[in-house]
Amino acid sequence: MDTLSLLADGFAVALTPSNLALAVIGCFLGTIIGALPGLGPSNGVAILIPLAFSLGLDATASLVLMTSVYYGAMYGGRISSILLNIPGDEPALMTTLDGYPMAKAGRAGDALVLSGVASFTGALLATFGLILLAPVLAQVAFKFGPAEYFALYVLAFCTLGGISSNNQAKAAIAACIGLGIAMIGLDNVTGMPRLTFGSMQVMDGVNFLVAIVGLFAVTEVFVFIESHGRESALGVKLGKITIPWRDIIFTFPSMLRSTVIGFFAGVLPGAGASLGSFMSYTAEKAIVKDNSKFGHGDPRGVAAPEAGNNAAAGGALVPMLTLGVPGSGTTAVLLALLMTLNITPGPTLFTDRPDVVWGLIASLLIANVVLLILNVPMVKIFVRILMVPAWVLLPGVTMISFVGIYSLSGSSFDLLLMIGFGIMGFFFRKLDIPTVPVILGILLGNNMEDNLRRAMVISGGDWTYLFSSWIAIGLWIAAVVGFVAPMFLRGVIKRPQAITD
Template identity: 60%
Template sequence: METLGFLMDGFAVAFTPYNLMFALFGAFVGTLIGCLPGLGPANGVAILIPLAFTLGLPPETAMILLTAVYAGAMYGGRISSILLNIPGDEPAMMTCLDGYPMARNGRAADALAASAIASFTGSLIGTIGLIMLAPILARFALTFGPAEYFALFLLAFATLGGITGKNPMKTVIAATLGIMISTVGIDISTGTQRYTFNVLELYEGIDFILAIVGLFAISELLFFVEHRMGGGRDKVSVGKLSLTFKEIVSTLPSQFRGGVLGFIAGVLPGAGASLGSFISYTLEKQVLGKKGKFGEGDIRGVVAPEAGNNGASSGALVPMLTLGVPGSGTTAVLLAMLISLNITPGPLMFTQNADIVWGVIAALLIGNVLLLVLNIPMVGFFVKLLSVPPMYLLPIVTMVAFVGIYSISHSTFDLYFMVVFGVAGFFLRKLEIPLVPIILGLLLGPEMEKNLGHALVLSDGDWSILWQSGLAKGLWLVAGLGLILPYLVGPILRRRMRNAIKESPVSD
């Protein structure tokens, strides 16, 4: 009952006309960003962060806006998957397998409508799971001391391989870079300058908003310039909607299974939406067996992965809100926004900033309804957007980023520094070094260092305090497994995903 009361308070926050307007705006913009191949939810949230500061939004409104963008981008990723056989982001990859064949069979409108409904179902299941699990996990996390938090941050870094799916050594390099960047400035405890090189602007450290916008948005523009993607994409004929109520009802078991599996994958640190969509599709294929025509345009092959990746997007918010440890790249960007608003994510957030936490959760439920209402009637508009040349879209996105960053600090030095991060991000991506570990290192590095210092002060310099408690030992064990398992299981899963795509009749 207590949780229900908090949720009602959250609805009171989210249902104000001001917050509702930004939830609608975020859902719409998120869908636009999600349907453009290559951008994805992490870029979408990163691009909108400067806008939130420019408008001077209150913390709860800013988080509602960005959460709506996140949810909308997860919805939008399916549009290019179904119509162009090009996933908007990695989690939407599995939707191509049956979504594109449905489009080629003249059922593009049906595939888009079914995927929108499945996205709604998956998000709804994930949000309900978030409401039930987050308070329990937050109360449990209140028992953490400095040593346990240090082990928890270690666990977050250990599971980076699952989030990025990259080479282990490259992931370690990226995380190390992020931690090094986080130490720039004056050490609060000792007053020592670190990596400042006598540059006055570096004394206060590096603003992670600069790093995020530079690494994501500016590097994306540089990739566009390099590949010169000047032309738009061919318009796709959507056709008429012929999806029947009976057909929707027949897919409900697939949607439910996908949503539950996706939520579980999202809660697990390092798993994420990609795993959620893959296991949802794979399970559905095994459950139905010869009854389904997977790879040839089976509608259940569309709804299962869509429910899975949207359930995972809500699940990834659980560790971020309760422990301060992001479960995905996009929640890492949301974590940066919380920190920049002087809000410390973690168990105390549920008591100290309950209006923000429950306002965001309520906004997720409202946003899912808004997205369902937006996506079905406005699909024609989103289809036309796919034919707009990127040479017009990306410069506008970059301009928004520059204006937003300048409005935060009114410093031209920050603009130059953002460009430096953009160029660095471009070359790191060329070297296939993931960017998410850099952001995580930048965000979690200071807290990890602070908790390590507190633990050593309490133990009078005895390092064994870091693994003395049973809880700390458990976290160290899980961190060890998290470090090893993604590199054992990850390649197998990715190989199976590639094989599934290759075996699809329309993989070309």
């Protein structure tokens, strides 16, 4: 009952007219961001953070806006997957496998509605999962000392590198680069400058928003210049949109199964929505009796990954809010938002700032309903927007990124740094080095080091203290398994590639 009254308070926060308006705007922007190829949830949220910040929104309002964008982007990703066979964002890759064949068979409208309902089911149930699981995990997190936190950070980097990248060594290097950048600036304990090379501009450290926008948004411009802006002509016809009740009822068990799988994939620190949609699709294909139509437009193949990826999006918020460790690239960006707003995520957030937590959860529930309305009856608006050609979209995104960063700091130095990160991102993309660990490293580096040093102060310099509790040992084991196991499983589980015409 306690939860219900807290949730009621949350609704009181979220249902103020201004927050409600922000949720609707956020859902709308989010769906566009998700739908446009080349503008995924991570960079979409990243370029909006500086703008939300300069608008002077308070903590709850900016969180409502940004999480609506986040959920919206998860819904929107499917639109271009189904209509263009280009995933609007990475998690939507699995939706192309059956969504596009279904659209080519003249059932584009059905596929859009079905995936919209699947997204709604996944996201709604995952939000309830978040309501149930997060307070429990927050209680466990109170038992965490510096040694456990240090192990948890190691776990996040390991699962991120192990599960969601193709080469562990490269992911680990990316994490080291991020952590190395985080060290730049004043040392928290001694107050002495570190690794600044005498430059005043990096005395405060490298702003993580600069890195995020550079790596996600600016990189995209270079990628598009290389590819000459893929043709985004609609290959399929979209007729009148009706609700395919039979498909919805037929695929409903798939949605429920995928929601469970996706939610837990999301909770795993570092794994995120791409893993959620991938695992739901693979599991669904293995479970159902007749899977011969998978890959040729099976409605279950549309419902499963969409429910899975939206459930994972909700699940990824659990470790982010309770432990301060993001479960995916986009939640890493949301963590950056919390940190800019001076909110420290972690177990204390639930006791100190219940208005923020429960307001956020209530606005997620509201956002879901808004998104269902936007994405089923009004989906045609977004299909129109999908027609915006890359040569208008990409320059627009770049200019918004520049203005956003510029309005934060007003210095040309940060803009140059952002371009530098953009170039780095381009080369990393080519070399198949993931960029999310870099972001995570910059975000978590100082906390990770602080916890290590605090642990050593407690133990008087005895390194075995890091393995002194069962929680810590469990986390270390999980970290090693998460990092090593995928090397052996790589042959067994292969990521399917997008189908070509």
